[in-house]
Amino acid sequence: MANIEKHHYDVVVIGAGGAGLRAAIEARMAGMKTAIISKSLFGKAHTVMAEGGAAAAMGNVNSNDNWMVHFRDTMRGGKFLNNFRMAELHAKEAPDRIWELETYGALFDRTKEGKISQRNFGGHEYPRLAHVGDRTGLELIRTLQQKIVSLQQEDKKQYGDYDARIRVFAETTITELFQDNGKISGAFGYYRETGEFVLFEAPAIILATGGVGKSYKVTSNSWEYTGDGHALALRSGATLINMEFLQFHPTGMVWPPSVKGILVTESVRGDGGILKNSDGKRFMFDYVPDVFRKQYAETPEEADRWYTDPDNNRRPPELLPRDEVARAINSEVKAGRGTKAGGVYLDIASRRTPAEILKALPSMYHQFKELADVDITKQPMEVGPTCHYVMGGVEVDPDTAAAAVPGLFAAGEVSGGMHGSNRLGGNSLSDLLVFGKRAGEHAAAYTAGLSARPAVKPAELDAAVEAALAPLQRDGGENPYALHHDLQEVMGDLVGIIRRKGELEESIAKLAELRERIQKVGAPGGRQYNPGWHLALDLRNMLVVSECTAKAALERSESRGGHTREDFPKMDPVWRKVNLVCSLTEAGDVELTHQPVPTMRPELLDLFERSELGKYMTDEELTHGAA
CATH class of the missing domain: 3.90.700.10 (Succinate dehydrogenase/fumarate reductase flavoprotein, catalytic domain)
Structure with missing residues (x-):
């Protein structure tokens, strides 16, 4: 049995971008002992690449702006497939999250009157993006990092220990989540530099791992975006929603x-x-x-x-x-x-x-x-x-950010529903803040409400170690870089911006072949910083998430938002009522089911002109909404 470093926490946040850091701050401020797992160096999360700004209806440049207009723009952008409650919460709470960042020390660009400046962006009716030049994501990460450092300094004064209540584990990858009687009990992973294994025993885990873009050959995403959180959720029994919608x-x-x-x-x-x-x-x-x-x-x-x-x-x-x-x-x-x-x-x-x-x-x-x-x-x-961005992700409760598995939460790009079929520019950064806070808040409340802590089962821990070591023990196994190239070719050529039935069917067949090949992937060398080994482990995640995207894209016989079918070039009001939900069978196969889109409350429907709604909804829905 390999040596395993063990830690005990109340809340573990996997991901150190905007959503993860905001969630960790909220959990720590609620009194929880909190761990932040960063796949990269701390401060290098992909959030730093967000340049334009964070969308929030503060009305600083045009006083006509308000949360209702922002909500309306978000629903229009998502072609009305959004979870309306998430879009509503986001539009209402985004201004508070931006102002809150100022109290943490963020330095936004200003108007002549000294207010936070806001710029124009695609799909937004009014100038709405709070910005710091074209380095807004960097400022957001810098500010949240500094807030965490200040909390650690408080811990040092109170407990004599800098890491007493909140600690960052940099360059650490999580490969498995554990459960006890259906409830989250912990997470297993390894330190990328040394290859040493680490176990985090915790009853609440927040996924904030970002997107899936490294499955594509042309992407704006950084190297970390291998669908880790999506795959961890699936293997834990949670569901993914609307994975056909990728934003190019x-x-x-x-x-x-x-x-x-x-x-x-x-x-x-x-x-x-x-x-x-x-x-x-x-x-x-x-x-x-x-x-x-x-x-x-x-x-x-x-x-x-x-x-x-x-x-x-x-x-x-x-x-x-x-x-x-x-x-x-x-x-x-x-x-x-x-x-x-x-x-x-x-x-x-x-x-x-x-x-x-x-x-x-x-x-x-x-x-x-x-x-x-x-x-x-x-x-x-x-x-x-x-x-650039995946609109689909872990299916969560809109108010609590909780997934279907007790103790599992998700926020940011890894979660699904908020953006519908297409995300508006600038909504991502405010999404991170709004739902990062909510995930941290409710993960802390969940932990506080437990009468007993779920335990990690030794047999599951042994299995996780065995799965992680397997690529290192295969002499003459498949080259992980060749497999990654082939996966990117399949997704880029057959499940790209314009999709066709025959090509999607071909992609699913090729992904099945890749699944067999990935079972035989090998990584020569030891565990100490071995990029080939890291990629071999990431491939399992990229493959299952790619299968979800391809199968959902084949199933949705319409064009909407980030999903364009050349053979079905128009939106279909019937499909507007359908979410496609992916889960894993016991055999590890991707299973696809239809699920109704939540019905928007009548007072929210009234924010739109009936003629506009007719582009997206059936007469029956319109009659119901107007009643």
Whole structure:
């Protein structure tokens, strides 16, 4: 039996991004002994890559903004497949979470009046994103980190121990969750540097592990995004919801190769950047859906007024929801009007002075100048869709962030429901804060309410050790890097931005072959920092999550949000009523079931025009909602 380091905690948070840190702060402030598990170095979570801002209806730039407008925009963006209660809570509580960050020390950009500045972003009716230049995610992480350090300093004064009530375990990967009589009892993993195993005995675990983008060959996601939390939840008996909906951010760099996939923040378009095809035409005016006609400009002159007149509600078409922009770019490229690298041009250089660009987009300028010798103050960027965000995730209770397994909670990108079929830009950062707080709060309450702590079973611990060691013990096993490449090819080519029945069926067959191959994956060398071993363990997670996405994409015979079927190009009001839920059978197979979308309360339905609702809902639903 391998040596295993053991720890006892009240709440364990897996993930050290915005959702994880906010959850840990809340659990610790509720008196719980809390552990934070960071797969990367502390402070290197993918949240730092969020550039544009955090959406919250504070009304600082346009006083007409309020939570009801934000809720309405979020539901429209998600094509009404959102869990309406999550969207409601998010819209109502986001301003408080932003103001709270200020009390922690966040330094937001300001208006002339000294209020928190807010910028335009796609799908939002009013300027709504609180921002720090184009480094908002970095400021969010820095602020939450500093709050945790201050709590640790309090612990040192009170207990004489810096880590008494809250501790960070950096460069640590969790591979298994344990249960006792159906309740969460702990988590098992290893330290990435040494390969030594570690056990966390805890009755409450919060998943905050982010997304799944590393299953795709072109992605804006960092290396940590291998679907760990999604897979851990599935194997624990929880369910995943709406995994067919992947957001392909419309503007990832496609050239030069050194920056392929890296995100170009929506702030570039929010601050005036326009999209042009290889003919030099500003093409987005040709792609405004009828449902959005009233909100979007029809001429360049009308679009430009948006940036100078706060009361002008006719937005530039470059600020349509991300799924609409991504499909438009894809259509231009398919029509032969794309660049040689398969993208289009994003031009801010001809629209703003170099000084304005450097002030508003300092990270964008320095990043691409250093990594690609592209000067965005002088030349356009070549951009195209890149796998960016998964709207689907762990099915949770909207108020408590609790999953179906007692003691398991989820917040942030790993949870599903809030964004429906498509997430609006900027809603991710405020989502992290709103539901991170709620997850921490309710995980602490759950632990406090237990009469006895569930125990980790020795046999399950032995099995977890055996599964972790297996790749190291296979001589001549499959190469994990080759397997990862093949998985990315399958998902990128067959389950990408535009989907077809035959290709989806082919993807499912190929994923079944990969499942067999992954059982034989090998990783030469020992346990001390062995990237091949790490990838071999991650592959199991990526594969099962990819199966969920492919099977759900085949099942949903319509196009909605981040899911586009070429053979079913329109939305279907019947499918608007259906969530697709994935679970695992005892044999480890992905099982797909239909589940009704929660019915929106009548007073929330009344926030929308009946003619608009008719695009998404059946006559029966409309009659019910109006009653």
